[in-house]
Each structure stands twice: as structure tokens, then as C-alpha cells.
Amino acid sequence: MEPSKSRVYMWQNNLCITYTITFKMFEDYFLANGWIVVQDARQADWILIGACGGFLPQIKDYVEKIKTLATLGKKIAVYGCLPKIAPEEFKKSGASVNLYIPPSRPQDIEKIVSDPSIPWKELRESCGFRKEDYRKYDPKKKYVVIQYGCDATCxxxxxxxxxxxxxSRPKEEVLSLVRASLANGANTIFLEGQDSGSWGTDLVPAQNYLDVLEPILEMPGDFEVHIGQFSSGWILHYGEKLLKAFGHPRVTDIKTPIQSANPRILTLMGRDPRVKEIGPFLKNLRHSKKKMNIRTDIMIGFPTETKQELDMTLEFARNHFYEIACFGFEIHPNTPIAKMDTKFHTKEVIEERVQYAIKFLEEDPQIITHRGGQVYDTLITREKRKEELVVRLIR
Known part of the structure; x- marks a missing residue:
């Protein structure tokens, strides 16, 4: 009789793109080593949880989920940043967790699979997600992580x-992943990083973002390139050279998270205060071609932010972006601001301002608004509107 196969149940609370890719690789690893991925946790030998702590609702989801799963008496592994971001909440579930896999050590997945026939280091890197992790399933979209971590001081x-x-991931590794994705039929390449404009500055010898972007734009094939998390400071740093690269017909989507357009608030945030100086760059980019989605994030209700300062941000965002994620300020206990002597707005005031901002922005029918990973359902409903916007822009 053939020995029974081990079974794993996988669940994640809306991980970031970088860690969602790793979660897909975990699934690939289990399948390559003869495991069965089940949809019912009661049937599993192991439960693997992907735990993001980026937003307070995600932390709440994790706590509620693990309470339920812990009652099943299964072995549980947790992967992701939540244990570091919210250690107090993680400790509450500590007795239920048999293994923690830090983001920096995905190879620790081998502690679950004894004597694997395919070691982790031999696993082919995924540039996609598990099918259930797509908001809209499209296997022709491929995500290439060009950089891990962040050195910003927010x-x-x-x-x-x-x-x-x-x-930063070495240039040849990035190009190799892009080539492989195109060879496998990709029609959209997402270049991802937490602060992607800084790519290459930590390499020896140092390189710059155009060193990795320009060879991709020159590759043969019919495909688009989407640029993730390119901050305003790096736009100002590269200037006209970047405008030429972003103006390439293949670049059809760019995300520049400004958070605010007010210099005082940006300084308090620990960010570059010169956001308004990228206005001409963005306007030139918008006018350079029809098919272009320029996106941003704004933070609403930052401590001491006045209504007038918020209005400055909303006006700038409405004049320069097609898609705007509106995040209400959250206090994470282990961040520097939580320890500062400053006046915080109440949750009620922040929510009132978020609704005010969304209403203001949606007065322009060309703009898509949502609340990002903070209110995940708004990302689902935004997909159809985004398609309609792109069609409208092409016309």
C-alpha cells in the first residue's frame, strides 16, 4: 500500500506582494515534495499562516484566525512580518505556534518537510501568486522583486x-527573471520593491534604477511594465532621464506614494518634504501618452495635520494622479511616532476625514479611490473601475 501523503493547509491575511510570492513558493515546495495542499484545515497535518502586520485590521484577522485554528490540534507555522511588528499580539498565540519562519529565512520551511526530494535552494523562483491570492486571476501578470527591505526613515x-x-537584487538576477517570465508568456511585468527608486545604491559597485529598467524596456516581445513604490525623492534625483524612461510606451503603470503634499507634515513623517516639486514631472508624464495609470497613496489624519493641510494634499493628488489610495493614520505601538509626545487625532476624526477625502476625490470621474490593504474589500471593487479608466484613457 502506498504511504499516505502529508497535507498542509495555507492561509494568509493579505501579505504584501513580496511575501505573497514567497507564499506561492511555499506551495510549490510542498507540491514538489509530494505533499497535498488542502482547503480544509481539519484535514491537514500542518497549517501554514502568512501573517502581515502592516495594518491593524490584518493583525486583528490573524488573531481571530489563529484562535480558531488552534482548536484543531494541528501543527502551526507562521511566516511573515507580524511577529516583529506586533510581538505582543504574536505572543498571545505563541503556545499554538510550532514554528516561526522569518521573512529573511524562507528556507526554514524545510523544518516542516523532512528529507525533501527537492531542497528549497533548488526550487525555481515564482513570479506569481497562488490562484486564490490574485484579486483578479491573470497568470500572464508576473511580479519581479528587485529589492527587499527599506532604508527610509518614516x-x-x-x-x-x-x-x-x-x-537590492543583483541586476542579472532581475533580468533573468524578467526574461524567464516573458518566455513563459507574460504580458505584464511588475517591478516591485518597498523603495524601488533606491535600487542598486547598496550594490558594489553602486548602480542606479535606470541600469536595470532600460535593459528590460529593450527586451523583445509584446509586454507592459508596471513600476511599484517609486518615491518622490527618487523622481527628483533622476529628473529628465527618468521622464524619458517612464515615457517609454511599455511603461503603463507607475506608483508614487506621496502620503502628503504638505512640507510640514512630510517633515514630521520623516519623508522628503519636496513632494510638490514633482508636479511638473507628473504632468509631463500624463501628457506624454494616453495609456498610463499613475497611482499614489495618501495618509489622512497624521498627528497635528489640519484640514487645510489635508486639502493641500487632496488638491495635489487630484491634479496629478488617476488612482489614489486613502489610508487613515494608525498608531503601531513599536513605531517611533508611538513614543513621541504629540497630539493624535481621534479615530472618529480620522474616519470622518477619510470619507471627506474620498468624496472630494471622486468628484473627478477619472479618479479611482480605495483604501488599499487597510480595507481590503475596496481593492476588489476597484478592479472593474480600473479597467474602465484604462479604456477611457486609451480613447
Missing amino acids: VYCPHKIGMGPRI
């Missing part, structure tokens, strides 16, 4: 706590 951000310092 006082409110929990991501750096979980991700660690910036590490």
Missing part, C-alpha cells in the same frame, strides 16, 4: 520593522 511605518534594511 516615523509611522511598521513595514521597515518587519522587512529590515534595503537589499
Whole structure:
């Protein structure tokens, strides 16, 4: 009789793109080594949880989920940044967790699979997600992580706590993954990183973002390139050279998270205060071609932010972006701002301002608004509107 196969149940609470790719590789690893991935946790030998702590609702989802799963008496492994971002919440589930896999050590998955026939280091890197992790399933979209971690100094951000310092992926590795994705039929390449504009500055010898982008744009084939997390400071750093590269017909989507357009608030945030100076760059980019989605994130209700300062941000965002994610400020206990002596807005005031911002922005029918990973359902409903916008822009 053939021996029974081990079974694993996998669940994640809306991991970031980088870690969602790793989660797909975990699935590939289990399948390559003869395991069965089940949809019912009661049937599993192991439960693997992908735990992001980037937003407070995600932390709440994790706590509620693991309470339920812990009652099943299964072995549980947790992967992701949540244990570092919210250690107190993680400790509450500590007795239920048999293994923690840090983001920096995905190879620790081998502690689950004894004597694997396919070691982790031999596993082919995925540039996609598990089917259930797509908001809209499209296997022709491929995600290439060009950089891990972040060296920014934003006082409110929990991501750096979980991700660690910036590490750029070598240029040839990036190009190899792009080539492989195109060879497998990709029609859209997403270049991802937490602060992608800084790519290459930590390499020896140092390189710059155009060193990796321009060879991709010159590759043969019919495909688009989407640029993720390119901050305003790096736009100002590269200037006209970047405008030419982003103006290439293949670049059809760019995300520049500004958070605010007010210099005082940006300075308090620990960010480059010169956001408004990228206005001419963005306007030139918008006018350079029809098919282009320029996206941003704004943070609403940052401590001491006035209504007038918020209005400055909303006006700038409405004049320069087609898609705007509106995030209400959250206090993460282990971030620098949580320890500062400053006046915080109440949750009620922040929510009122978020609704005010969305209403203001949606007065322009060309603009798509949502609340990003903070309110995940808004990302689902935004997909159809995004398709309609792109069609409208092409016309």
C-alpha cells in the first residue's frame, strides 16, 4: 500500500506582494515534495499562516484566525512580518505556534518537510501568486522583486520593522527573471520593491534604477511594465532621464506614494518634504501618452495635520494622479511616532476625514479611490473601475 501523503493547509491575511510570492513558493515546495495542499484545515497535518502586520485590521484577522485554528490540534507555522511588528499580539498565540519562519529565512520551511526530494535552494523562483491570492486571476501578470527591505526613515511605518534594511537584487538576477517570465508568456511585468527608486545604491559597485529598467524596456516581445513604490525623492534625483524612461510606451503603470503634499507634515513623517516639486514631472508624464495609470497613496489624519493641510494634499493628488489610495493614520505601538509626545487625532476624526477625502476625490470621474490593504474589500471593487479608466484613457 502506498504511504499516505502529508497535507498542509495555507492561509494568509493579505501579505504584501513580496511575501505573497514567497507564499506561492511555499506551495510549490510542498507540491514538489509530494505533499497535498488542502482547503480544509481539519484535514491537514500542518497549517501554514502568512501573517502581515502592516495594518491593524490584518493583525486583528490573524488573531481571530489563529484562535480558531488552534482548536484543531494541528501543527502551526507562521511566516511573515507580524511577529516583529506586533510581538505582543504574536505572543498571545505563541503556545499554538510550532514554528516561526522569518521573512529573511524562507528556507526554514524545510523544518516542516523532512528529507525533501527537492531542497528549497533548488526550487525555481515564482513570479506569481497562488490562484486564490490574485484579486483578479491573470497568470500572464508576473511580479519581479528587485529589492527587499527599506532604508527610509518614516516615523509611522511598521513595514521597515518587519522587512529590515534595503537589499537590492543583483541586476542579472532581475533580468533573468524578467526574461524567464516573458518566455513563459507574460504580458505584464511588475517591478516591485518597498523603495524601488533606491535600487542598486547598496550594490558594489553602486548602480542606479535606470541600469536595470532600460535593459528590460529593450527586451523583445509584446509586454507592459508596471513600476511599484517609486518615491518622490527618487523622481527628483533622476529628473529628465527618468521622464524619458517612464515615457517609454511599455511603461503603463507607475506608483508614487506621496502620503502628503504638505512640507510640514512630510517633515514630521520623516519623508522628503519636496513632494510638490514633482508636479511638473507628473504632468509631463500624463501628457506624454494616453495609456498610463499613475497611482499614489495618501495618509489622512497624521498627528497635528489640519484640514487645510489635508486639502493641500487632496488638491495635489487630484491634479496629478488617476488612482489614489486613502489610508487613515494608525498608531503601531513599536513605531517611533508611538513614543513621541504629540497630539493624535481621534479615530472618529480620522474616519470622518477619510470619507471627506474620498468624496472630494471622486468628484473627478477619472479618479479611482480605495483604501488599499487597510480595507481590503475596496481593492476588489476597484478592479472593474480600473479597467474602465484604462479604456477611457486609451480613447
